[in-house]
Amino acid sequence: MNEIKIFSPATVANVSCGFDVMGFCLDSVGDEMVIRKTEKKGIHITHIEGFNLPYETDKNVSGVSALAMYNDLDLDFGFEIEIYKKIKPGSGIGSSAASAVGSVFGMNELLGRPYSKRQLTEFAIKGEALASKCEHADNLAPAMFGGFALVKSVSPLEILEIPSPKELYATIIHPQIEIKTSESRALLPKEVKLEDAITQWANFGSLIHGLHTNNYEIIGKSLKDVIVEPHRSKLIPYFDAVTKAAINAGALGSGISGSGPSIFSLSQGEETAINVKEAIEKTYSKAGIEYDMHVSKINTKGIKILN
Template sequence: MEKIKVFAPATVANVTCGFDVLGFAVNAPGDIIELQKADHNEVRILSITGDNGRLPKDAEKNTASVVIKAFLEAIGSKQGIDIHLEKQMPLGSGMGSSAASSAAAAFAINKLMGEPMSMKEALPFAMEGERIACGAAHADNVAPALLGGFVLIRSYDPLDVIKIKTPEHLYSTIVHPHIEVNTKDARNILRGQVPLDKAVKQWGNVGGLIAGLLQSDYEMISNSMEDTIIEPIRSILIPGYDVAKAAALKNNALGFGISGSGPSMFTLSQNEKTAKKIGESMRDAYKQLGIGSDVYTSKVNDEGPIILYSE
């Protein structure tokens, strides 16, 4: 194989009660990367589209190229790689933009080099892209982007990720209001200590959510989608949070939460019709506030990255 083109999906991290330890992938939006073997021995970014010129083409600073360089070094290869990156999702949206690029890069270079690693073995390299993007190698976006489905990050040291079985008819709706939330602000606003009673309730919700997913118990999923620690604080950074949440729950959402650090928000529901109705209601809620928004509706993506083209 000399050339490959890959799509990797957007993701929802935290999933209400699972701050930094839970995430899931969706079908759209996502990022596309094209890699081609080259005669030189460098990793080069030839083009980036869809980013409005915001992303660096320096191979030492771009998430995708950093992943590829680390991967090639690990397998002892000096293969030259030319990269074309297509950003198909908004930056800083809370939908795992950097994770999608990192996952696409890890998946593509592994395929291009003859699959020397499993996807779980390739995950630490994808996490290096996250480190470049946000200063910390979090896995709650990049793990589901690479592995697909719901993923639990049980431990970072040592790294231990667990893919959780997803109910067949579970749908996600994501609304991305046209506002900005600084990720650093969203993390700095959090408290360093948590009251024990709130922590205990949060642990119960995480366990309940995972049990609900494994048992396809939608009532348990709904009852567990409550964040007693993070969202009560972060929601104040998102204009329209309360009206969007009210609209979603009124239209039979199983639960509602902030996607990553925001400003995007997500819901889960039992079928496509409900998911689309929820999306329309949240878009209308923001329209009444004079704020535009994008809505994405899909099943939970259990596959992760896919090959669009190879030769």
């Protein structure tokens, strides 16, 4: 096999109480990439479609993660990467993570899988760091492994695969506004009240328990972020209106996807997730801000081969 086409999924990081350590994988939105063995050594990005991204390998997230893996090997051939970008950069649903895992996953398949998914994630962290200026894996891990992933530690990389109840669906709204990473970062408190931190870990432990026991009610009650959301939600117009509309339409809970501006809601069953989408659309259409919406089953497989 000299060429492979892959689907690299969008992901929701943070998941309310799981700020900075948890993410889950989406099904209905993701990038496509073609990875091809070439006689020419090195990593070359030969085609980018959808969004304007750099072709220089060392300035492209896919390229950087690919290089990290390539440099770990000693090959007498190289790889070409074609990127069909469908996840909007800056949307908060793991656009750079999809790019970062896509190249290394594809290369690994073409090479007969010399690396584990955990090792591939380590290479992808290098690509992700180009986009986000820090090493984190809470989008990468769910994109690579699927389902819900808990990144217990980045260094050393420890990823726990948390089971995902079968009827769990996500509804995502991406308001077409730009939130600068610097602004979003500046809003993070350096210190938090001990009592809030305790509430957060009670909720997070409870979320993990709810996912393990398929208990949708507990999942819903646990989807609360008392630490970061109160600050960051200010950057997202109509955040409170969206989350209220979602709950009223039957959602289990909502939160900021990644560092925003996307907002995710989780629901039991596709029908409810679609009702939630319609309720949010109704609310947001008055806002005068363009938006995209996605409804997706939780993707329990993660990145996959197309063809």
